[in-house]
Amino acid sequence: MELLLGIDLGPHASFIWAAYGAVVAVIGGLIAWLYIDGRIQQRKLAALAEQGVRRRSARRA
Amino acid sequence: MQTLTQRLANPTRFMELSGSVLPWIAGAAAVVIAYGLYLAFYVAPPDYQQGETARIMYIHVPCAWLAMAVYAMVAMSAFGFLVFRHPLADVSAKTAVPLGAAFTFLALVTGSLWGRPTWGTYWVWDARLTSVLILFFLYLGLMALRSSIEDESLASKLTAILALVGIVMLPIIKFSVDFGNTLHQPASVLRVGGPTIDTAMLTPLLVMALGFTLMFVAMHFKAMRNEILRRRVRALQLAQVEKAQASQLAAAE
């Protein structure tokens, strides 16, 4: 029988791995997206703040 | 005097608080899930009838539980937003819906993968599966309505109303699906999980459920932080447009 990580999952092992695989894929994708989205927003904020800062000072000069 | 929720509600305080708490919750979630997986695979006995395939239960049940719990939370946030004008409630509801939809989708996928070896088909119009499928459509409806409306504050109010309509309809849908089910479906469908589940299988289930819930809270906090940043970016961009107009007007005079 298929032995993986020292566990014998019997005849329907493929379904079990498919189920766990699906969960890992979807949740992994979500976590990755949350991380990337966070980065994107921070970069945009930084760009705006820097732009904002220069333009405000430009008006004062 | 601001109530606790009010004081907690302002975004900057939430950002500080969630910033410090987030790594701890994420770490705890990882540890609990790892322990749960260990219990599920190495300690829990195979099911006497289904054998090993019952191990899918350890992720199917937490996903199904989160699918429903998140919708209830979205409905509560919607209520908090509409009635108490709680500013963070909309951010919480908006970010929780996609996560809830993902867990509902996973509950359906793992459910049908579990069904194939046990019942012989990927999909059975069993009352519980059908209700979760309809719950998935309610999530899709919330996301579709939110994305189809331009004005942010309008979209959040309308989605909140839809969420409340959904939470009122859910028990009615559940009841009618059960009613319809008993009419057509022979009652002998194998009850998933069985009425009494022995402790050796119950503990991993509870541990996994706790782990998934912690993971959801961590993901939800992160999603809320992103949303707050996104709204700040938008506010700054709007301000830039206003300033450009104002300076243009000034230049014109």
Place this chain on the structure above:
Amino acid sequence: MSAFLALLKRDLMLSVRQGGALGTALGFYMLVVTLLPLGLGQDLNLLSRIAPGILWIALLLAALLSLGRVFSSDHEDGTLDVLATGRMPLEMVVGAKALAHWISTGIPLALTAPVLGLMLNLDIAVYPLLMATMLVGTPAVSFIGAVGAALTLRSYRGGLLIALLVLPLYVPTLIFGMAAVNGLLGVSGTSAAMLILAALSLTSVVLCPFAAAAALRVQMQ
């Protein structure tokens, strides 16, 4: 009360004058009922068994088509704003408009069901019960649909979006409508299903106007 009747009369007059709304709904209804046997195969006894289901589902989809216009036509020409300044609460305005939609679309669709049943080899004895369940069930279709119409008043993909929002909420009506019809085909629980169907319709007549009015108020700002 006269304001309610005036609004109801005006909406019915408009739906007669505009004619199109009912025409398209009926046309779509017949089209769905014609396409399905082409897709499912012309096996007559199969068709006669699933005919009530086909007719009910086609009715739900057909009613959806005309729901988009319940509020958007008044929104576009500014009538909705003035309706809101009436003495009557907005919930009653929604009630009048949903009632007008039921009378102008729900009832005609329910009454034409038997005619289309002929094409599906539906057993003649089922006709009265089929029409009865549709007449009892369609108020829920119009009133729940009114909530969908109010929510999608200003969104882009109005028609399609209403279907996504409202069809899941039609599941109870469909299930109990079918259960009531199947009562005659030997499956137990007819009268109970019909009563629950009626309860569903009455509850939606009472509760949906509040949700729809809230959605309209939010959008009139």
Place this chain on the structure above:
Amino acid sequence: MQLVAENLVLERGNRKVANDVSFTLEGGSGLVLTGPNGSGKSTLLRALAGYLRPASGSVRILGIGGSDGDTGESCEVGEVCHFVGHLDGIKSHLTAAENLTFWATYLSDRADSGHSVAHRVYDALEVFALNALADIPAGYMSAGQKRRLGLARLLVAHRPLWLLDEPTVSLDTGSADILVKAINRHLSDGGMAIVATHLPLAIEPARGISLVRKEAQA
């Protein structure tokens, strides 16, 4: 009869549109709102009509009720005002008379029971020179005629407060005069009117408020 607005703060989306607007309007007098586009004229009118909940501050109308007008209780402003926005509120499939007959029955209250609906509709069409078009579907009318038909709604039901947002848009000078005469007659009957407009309108007695364009804060 009095309309009291106290330090109104209005927000559209999350942009502050009007800041701390206060005024009281006595029965029999009018108020002309002027100000550049985007200064919140329309938003203020919609807030007064009750469509928009002000972020803070309040709008109250006092002295409704008994004919002597001493009762202080206030009621929903929306139920005692005519609101004329940029759109006319006219159904193009109904004729002019049908449109006005509907509004007459829908918007009327006890005070209107004096004259029959048909009478009021005929008078309104008469005043706005539309009686020749009574049985013509509104869809066939020109923009100016539709605008006049929308304004005729003001006369088919008695409402003490008139809220008019740029009422003279797509009106020729003749029609604008008709409107101003109707407003002045409404004021002389003890009614109130708030008009947002660019053109100078000879509304008597009236005073002006000019709204300033808000500087946006992030």
